[in-house]
Amino acid sequence: MSSLNPREDGGLASLEAVADGAIVELEALVDGEPESVLVHRSGQTVRAWLNICPHAGRRLDWAPGQFLVSKAGHLVCAAHGASFSLADGLCVDGPCKGESLRAVPVTVRDGRIVAV
Template identity: 65%
Template sequence: MALIALDSIEDGGFAEVEADIDGDNESLLLYRQGAEVRAWLNVCPHAGRRLDWAPGKFLKSKDGLLVCAAHGASFELQRGDCVAGPCRGDSLRTVPVQVVEGMVRLA
């Protein structure tokens, strides 16, 4: 299932898309690094709230960490591990994606 065109995501930037995951419509957070895209459920493991401060608008620290808009938890962008804040040691739930012919798709 195609989610978004790779070129629609700024390199080093984020996008939010909706997708059917295990029969549920879920908000996904996509992070692009060059030709690679990582995806996680748009849910902070601390309190189950969305990570974005407005739909599709995510905070990135000076250190290159994703920051939860609700409680300030900070996540590294390789595996989605929480490295600071109230859910330190926990991780975002990964959603497998792949880039095929310029489109980000569920794997």
């Protein structure tokens, strides 16, 4: 797990700013380093991972904040097509099958997505 430093306003974003089912990209300090983080909202649940594919270390989005999602509802890496479960970040198909995205611990508090 990584530690994530919230911005001065105490969170990464408001929950309302992320549509239900959406995947957004944010920049946040993770272990003290600025990192691209992808955030997925499912109802009141929010999960976040580093925007780094475990296959070859590329970003998962094809343009900043633009993510591919398969018909099965998996996040698809734009580089070589690895598919990841949005429930747990596990690669379920593709060149890094069995590996996982690096989780960034977040939760929702008072309508804000915050680090835990």
